[in-house]
Amino acid sequence: xxxxxxxxxxxPGDETYRGYCLEQVAAAYDxxxxxxxxxxxxxxxxxxxxxxxxxxxxxxxxDGRALAERHDLDGVVTWDEWHLVPTARLAxxxxxxxxxxxxxxxxxxxxxxxxxxxxxxxxxxxxMKARTLREAGLAxxxxxxxxxxKPAAFAGSIGVIxxxxxxxxxxxxxxxxxxxxxxxxxxxxxxxxxxxxxEFSVECVTHQGQTTAVALTRKHLGPAPYFDETGHTVDxxxxxxxxxxxxxxxxxxxxGITDGVQHVELRLVDGRPRLIEVNARIxxxxxxxxxxxxxxxxxxxAAADLACGRAPDLTPTRKAAAGIRxxxxxxxxxxxxxxxxxxxAAHTPWLRQVQWLRELGEQLLLPPGGDLFTARAGFYIVTxxxxxxxxxxxxxxxxxxxxxxxxxx
Numbered sequence: 001x002x003x004x005x006x007x008x009x010x011x012p013g014d015e016t017y018r019g020y021c022l023e024q025v026a027a028a029y030d031x032x033x034x035x036x037x038x039x040x041x042x043x044x045x046x047x048x049x050x051x052x053x054x055x056x057x058x059x060x061x062x063d064g065r066a067l068a069e070r071h072d073l074d075g076v077v078t079w080d081e082w083h084l085v086p087t088a089r090l091a092x093x094x095x096x097x098x099x100x101x102x103x104x105x106x107x108x109x110x111x112x113x114x115x116x117x118x119x120x121x122x123x124x125x126x127x128m129k130a131r132t133l134r135e136a137g138l139a140x141x142x143x144x145x146x147x148x149x150k151p152a153a154f155a156g157s158i159g160v161i162x163x164x165x166x167x168x169x170x171x172x173x174x175x176x177x178x179x180x181x182x183x184x185x186x187x188x189x190x191x192x193x194x195x196x197x198x199e200f201s202v203e204c205v206t207h208q209g210q211t212t213a214v215a216l217t218r219k220h221l222g223p224a225p226y227f228d229e230t231g232h233t234v235d236x237x238x239x240x241x242x243x244x245x246x247x248x249x250x251x252x253x254x255x256g257i258t259d260g261v262q263h264v265e266l267r268l269v270d271g272r273p274r275l276i277e278v279n280a281r282i283x284x285x286x287x288x289x290x291x292x293x294x295x296x297x298x299x300x301x302a303a304a305d306l307a308c309g310r311a312p313d314l315t316p317t318r319k320a321a322a323g324i325r326x327x328x329x330x331x332x333x334x335x336x337x338x339x340x341x342x343x344x345a346a347h348t349p350w351l352r353q354v355q356w357l358r359e360l361g362e363q364l365l366l367p368p369g370g371d372l373f374t375a376r377a378g379f380y381i382v383t384x385x386x387x388x389x390x391x392x393x394x395x396x397x398x399x400x401x402x403x404x405x406x407x408x409x
Contacts, residue, residue, distance in 0.1 A: 006030045006047075007304045008064065008073050010087045011054055011080040015041045016355060020289045021079050021282065021300040022046075029304050032067050034060065057086045064090040075307030079261075079282045079300065084108060097309040099280070103256040107280040110190055111152050113255060117275055120254035123247065124275040126193035136173045137166065139191035146196075149173055151180035152188040158371045162194060162225040172225070175368055195267040195274050200240070201232075201283060202248035203291055204262040205302050205314055211252045211262075212314055213245035214299075215291045217283065218387070219265075222328065226367045228375070231394065233323035234290040235387040236316060240268075247273040255280075261303045263287065286324050286381065293322035293352070293383055320383060322352075323390040325398065327378040332366045333405035335359070338377055341400040350393055353381040354401075364405055377403050 007029045012022050019041065025031060026045035033042060033049035042049075048071065052063035060083075064076070076091040076098065078084060084104045091098030106112045110127070117124040126143045129152065130136035140147045140163065149172045150160040159179015163172040173189065180187045199219040205212050216238045220231040248264040255278055263283035265276040281303075282288040288299040296317030305312040329335070335358055345351060356378040358364060365374040380397055384390040 004028070004030045005074040005308055005310075006032065006071055007308060008032050008034060008067060008071075008076045008090075009046075010034045010060070010064070010076065010078040010090065011036070011083045012039075012042050013080050016357065017284060017286060018079060020286070020292075021303075024292075024298050024300040025077075025304045028301055029308075032071055032073070034064055034067060054083060054086075057089065060086045061090055061093060065093065068094050075304065075309065077303050077307035079303060081108075081279065081281060081284075084280055091307070097259060097307060099257055099260060104280060106255050107257070107278055109152055110150070110277055111188065113277060114190075114192075116254045116256075117251060120250065122250045122254050122275055123273065124251075125195050128191050130173070130189050130191050133170055133173050136189065136191050137169055140166065140169060143191060143193045146194040148192045148194050149176040150190050150192065151176055152190050157227040157229060160227045161368075162227075164225070168225075171368075179371075195269050195276065197267045197269040197274075199265070199267050199276070200244070201287070202241070202244055202264045202266065203234075203283060203287065203299065204248055204252055204264055205299070205306070205312055206252055206257055206260055206262060207306060207311055209253070209258045211249035213241055213248055214297050214314055214316075215295055216241040216244065217287055217290070220325075228328075228367065228372055229285060229326070230328065231323065231325040232285055232287055232290060233321065233387050233390050233394075234287070234294040235321040235390070236295045236319045238387065244268075244273040247275065251275050251278050259306045261299050261306070285326070286379070290322040290324060290381070293381075294318060294320050321386050321390045322381065322383045323387075323394050324379055324381045325394045326372075326376050327380070327401065327403055328366065328375055329364045329377060329403050329405040331405060331407065332364060332370065332375075333407045335362050335364055335377060335403070336406050337402055337404035339402050340380075340397075344397075344400040348397075350383050351380065351397055352383055353379075355379050363408065 053059040078087040088104040114127040128139035203215040222228040263279040302312035382393040
């Protein structure tokens with residue numbers, strides 16, 4: 001028998017974007033896995049598993065209980081947005097540490113979160129639910145243009161669009177409604193005040209009600225009216241972190257979160273932070289990996305620690321910076337070429353990773369017809385001493401990468 005603590009992981013996620021999370025947790029914990037498919041790349045990092053229908057809450061609960069009967073579990077954790085609520089339900093059923101199901105539901109539903117932010121005085125955006133185009137029109141008139149129309153409970157900026165004029169609202173409402181229809185929790189649509197300013201996120205760790213802001217991520221977005229994220233940079237010495245940390249912590253407290261890792265999204269409007277949303281899990285797009293490269297802080301391990309009722313070690317061991325840039329085509333079409341200059345890739349130590357997501361011959365589809373899952377060809381990661389150096393290196397690497405598409409007829 002291993003002397004290491006044992007954690008149950010619900011849904012490991014995509015290997016490309018979440019593989020580092022499992023690897024880091026497995027360095028300190030024995031891991032049993034609850035997954036939708038037979039493990040492959042996960043096998044070196046787990047001691048047992050069960051395959052279940054992760055979209056069926058009853059099946060997830062039953063198979064999680066079965067794993068608990070075979071193992072003396074110390075905690076249950078997920079970093080999958082879609083399984084926050086059932087994971088909380090499973091943890092409580094097993095008598096293990098977790099935020100309540102109600103708290104996780106509030107984190108998953110943007111309308112509920114906005115209500116709680118307002119109640120607790122957290123600066124946020126004005127927001128109104130809209131079941132019909134007529135209601136969306138009334139909401140936009142009340143909140144003013146430009147406005148943002150978005151699904152009430154989805155992720156990845158899917159279905160999120162800015163509307164500048166009343167005549168653009170019908171198409172925008174249809175776009176948001178299409179994204180909302182993919183949600184298993186709430187298919188509603190919100191109309192919100194547009195927050196005009198730079199966007200960033202605060203990576204937080206909360207233990208026994210005390211939130212520590214461990215890093216700030218500066219976000220980069222694609223062309224309007226969409227909100228597709230095209231890159232992120234993390235700098236261990238970013239001076240903005242101290243300014244926005246209290247607002248991020250206030251948002252976490254307003255939602256009732258007492259333990260866990262949070263990815264808190266905000267915008268700086270007239271020099272003041274305003275809340276977009278709180279995601280009760282590690283940020284996507286490799287942000288947790290960037291945090292480790294920049295600060296040395298291990299967010300996946302912290303998530304496992306908290307799930308097991310342990311205090312995480314949040315001591316920074318590095319003062320550096322890291323960045324990721326997503327690779328998109330200039331236009332939708334069939335991918336005909338993807339390459340990076342090989343001498344550059346082979347002799348550039350600060351180029352930490354180049355990852356292709358799509359194969360030649362596949363279709364890349366940008367919004368409005370597509371989304372981040374259909375549009376991205378890949379990504380790359382660089383490191384440096386500070387944000388300025390990382391930004392310069394991201395630009396340098398971009399000049400060495402080629403993506404070509406052929407328009408589909």
